[in-house]
Amino acid sequence: MPVPAKAFQRWLQGVAPSASMADISRISGIKRTTLAQQLVRGKVAESTLVSVSRAVGINPVTALAVFDTFADLRREPPLPRPEELVSQIATTDLLHAVIARSIPDDPGAPPAPQPPLIPAPHTTSVRNWVDAIDDGELRHRVSAATGIAPQNYSAQLTANRLTPELAIATAVAAGVAPTSGLVATGLITEEEAGWAPDARQRALARLSDGELASLAGDRLQAIGRTLRRQEQDHERTEKIWENLG
Amino acid sequence: MIEILQWSTLSVCSALAVARIPSAVRGRNRSLFAIFVLATLAILLSIDEPYMAVDSWLGSENYANLILRFIIYVTVFLAGRGVAKAFDDSRALRRLTGPVGVGVLALIMLATVVLFLLADTAGSSTGLAALPGRSPENGLLIGFYAAAGRLYPAYVAVCLLPATLTAVTQSLPGAVRVGAALLSLGFFALILGMLFPVIPDSLGFLQPVINYTAVLALMAGLACIWIGRVLLRRAKPSLRAFTEK
Numbered sequence: 001m002p003v004p005a006k007a008f009q010r011w012l013q014g015v016a017p018s019a020s021m022a023d024i025s026r027i028s029g030i031k032r033t034t035l036a037q038q039l040v041r042g043k044v045a046e047s048t049l050v051s052v053s054r055a056v057g058i059n060p061v062t063a064l065a066v067f068d069t070f071a072d073l074r075r076e077p078p079l080p081r082p083e084e085l086v087s088q089i090a091t092t093d094l095l096h097a098v099i100a101r102s103i104p105d106d107p108g109a110p111p112a113p114q115p116p117l118i119p120a121p122h123t124t125s126v127r128n129w130v131d132a133i134d135d136g137e138l139r140h141r142v143s144a145a146t147g148i149a150p151q152n153y154s155a156q157l158t159a160n161r162l163t164p165e166l167a168i169a170t171a172v173a174a175g176v177a178p179t180s181g182l183v184a185t186g187l188i189t190e191e192e193a194g195w196a197p198d199a200r201q202r203a204l205a206r207l208s209d210g211e212l213a214s215l216a217g218d219r220l221q222a223i224g225r226t227l228r229r230q231e232q233d234h235e236r237t238e239k240i241w242e243n244l245g
Numbered sequence: 246m247i248e249i250l251q252w253s254t255l256s257v258c259s260a261l262a263v264a265r266i267p268s269a270v271r272g273r274n275r276s277l278f279a280i281f282v283l284a285t286l287a288i289l290l291s292i293d294e295p296y297m298a299v300d301s302w303l304g305s306e307n308y309a310n311l312i313l314r315f316i317i318y319v320t321v322f323l324a325g326r327g328v329a330k331a332f333d334d335s336r337a338l339r340r341l342t343g344p345v346g347v348g349v350l351a352l353i354m355l356a357t358v359v360l361f362l363l364a365d366t367a368g369s370s371t372g373l374a375a376l377p378g379r380s381p382e383n384g385l386l387i388g389f390y391a392a393a394g395r396l397y398p399a400y401v402a403v404c405l406l407p408a409t410l411t412a413v414t415q416s417l418p419g420a421v422r423v424g425a426a427l428l429s430l431g432f433f434a435l436i437l438g439m440l441f442p443v444i445p446d447s448l449g450f451l452q453p454v455i456n457y458t459a460v461l462a463l464m465a466g467l468a469c470i471w472i473g474r475v476l477l478r479r480a481k482p483s484l485r486a487f488t489e490k
Contacts, residue, residue, distance in 0.1 A: 092488045123487050223487050230482035233416050236333065237479070240412075240421055243331035244467060245274065245474035 077177035420473025427466030
């Protein structure tokens with residue numbers, strides 16, 4: 001849920017007392033009309049708050065935690081779990097790792113340098129994150145805690161989306177750091193969530209070959225299922241347009 | 246009221262026919278062009294002034310009405326075949342274009358001609374409104390003649406309604422689903438047409454309303470699907486969607 005405009009303006013007074021709305025829109029890169037509209041409607045989007053806090057040099061997590069909706073962010077978060085870190089590695093990077101580990105070692109040559117991982121979020125990061133922290137009852141608990149219908153929750157995951165509020169509720173229900181959910185949804189960066197720069201790389205390195213192979217396999221299978229469904233929809237649509245278009 | 250309905254339906258159908266000319270010239274789904282042209286002609290022959298003009302030219306024996314019936318049969322057949330193919334319903338396609346479908350159409354056409362020839366049809370009368378009152382026998386013949394004229398559209402509608410209703414719930418582009426919903430409404434109205442003999446006289450105004458609802462819904466449904474192709478053509482699903490950053 002977006003934060004109330006009044007509370008946002010109070011916060012802004014505190015962190016940038018002399019800045020006008022024009023200044024804020026210039027330094028944060030948010031269009032003036034967008035900002036004005038959100039203020040008039042009385043609701044400021046979380047992404048706006050994040051951009052503004054970055055622009056004034058405040059960690060977005062600290063900024064979000066000021067607002068009561070995000071009170072869960074006030075506590076010192078636990079470290080991200082290895083499964084969470086791995087869930088935020090793009091499928092292409094996992095496949096690169098599979099190939100890199102499959103190439104026989106050349107004793108003469110120095111080990112090839114590992115290319116940097118694609119920064120989170122990736123195209124299925126939300127669903128992968130929830131799967132990584134799900135003990136089987138997680139969706140149930142989230143829907144009980146927030147009142148969201150399970151099918152609406154699933155629909156958001158399928159679309160690789162989750163509102164910041166739901167992402168935090170999911171993390172709380174799973175007992176992991178609330179910031180992880182905001183990383184998976186792309187609202188904040190890994191660094192802003194306090195993840196070490198090489199945390200994901202190290203979590204990947206600690207996976208056994210078997211774990212890596214099954215994980216990459218699971219990802220491919222899920223992508224395959226989604227693609228097959230999209231292809232069927234596409235074929236059905238093409239057939240309709242071929243005959244009635 | 247009915248005049249407004251008639252003329253607006255006529256303008257919709259003729260506008261669609263004209264808009265379809267470029268596609269017809271290119272050779273794209275000419276049957277769609279034919280459907281719009283035939284529907285325009287059918288509406289023209291349902292309106293008093295053009296009917297009188299055409300029928301007096303044909304000898305004032307109401308042959309224009311017989312022609313109107315055949316125009317409707319051909320239009321419904323073409324539209325039905327297109328819809329069955331488009332929504333990939335092979336059973337409906339067999340029931341329309343297979344031996345059963347051709348048999349039903351031939352039988353209804355034969356019945357239409359025979360009943361028309363048996364009845365006293367002298368003297369132009371739009372919709373044959375003045376003929377049933379001449380004698381009880383004529384009333385019966387014209388009644389069956391009109392029922393035969395509604396039977397074939399209803400038969401086609403029954404064959405296709407399951408396919409279009411299913412399409413409404415499938416994950417297809419919005420315009421296609423709206424089109425399928427409109428087609429379903431049109432088919433439902435065609436089936437309702439079979440109830441005309443049991444509609445009490447006090448509700449007689451329902452008859453033209455149902456008829457024009459059917460025509461307008463079917464034409465709008467076809468137009469919607471066609472416009473969807475022009476506006477919403479989507480790229481084929483690909484793995485790139487899962488790797489692109």
